[in-house]
Amino acid sequence: MVLAEYKEIRMDAASNRLGMPEERVARIAKSFLSGEILDLLKTALKEESQEGCRLHLHTIRGAAANVGLVGLFKFASEHEENIKNGQSFTHENFKMLETIWAETASKF
Numbered sequence: 001m002v003l004a005e006y007k008e009i010r011m012d013a014a015s016n017r018l019g020m021p022e023e024r025v026a027r028i029a030k031s032f033l034s035g036e037i038l039d040l041l042k043t044a045l046k047e048e049s050q051e052g053c054r055l056h057l058h059t060i061r062g063a064a065a066n067v068g069l070v071g072l073f074k075f076a077s078e079h080e081e082n083i084k085n086g087q088s089f090t091h092e093n094f095k096m097l098e099t100i101w102a103e104t105a106s107k108f
């Protein structure tokens with residue numbers, strides 16, 4: 001189960017900000033969600049590269065923000081900031097992200 005704070009999607013806000021129809025934003029979001037960024041993050045985690053994790057979380061944060069995936073944006077932002085503050089991104093964190101990702105993708 002994913003916490004409610006990580007479920008928010010705002011296609012309307014992204015549509016207004018980007019100046020394109022919600023359907024187009026949704027297609028872009030779906031494409032992003034089917035991309036390989038999670039695999040890259042998983043590899044960084046396996047390699048114990050917290051800087052790699054931070055960079056991939058930063059990418060997720062930016063892309064999610066652009067297409068209205070507010071929940072993914074919040075999760076990635078929190079964990080990117082945690083790494084900056086010396087906390088490690090863990091396998092447990094990754095599993096939570098996978099769950100959020102899958103629930104978000106199921107909306108498209």
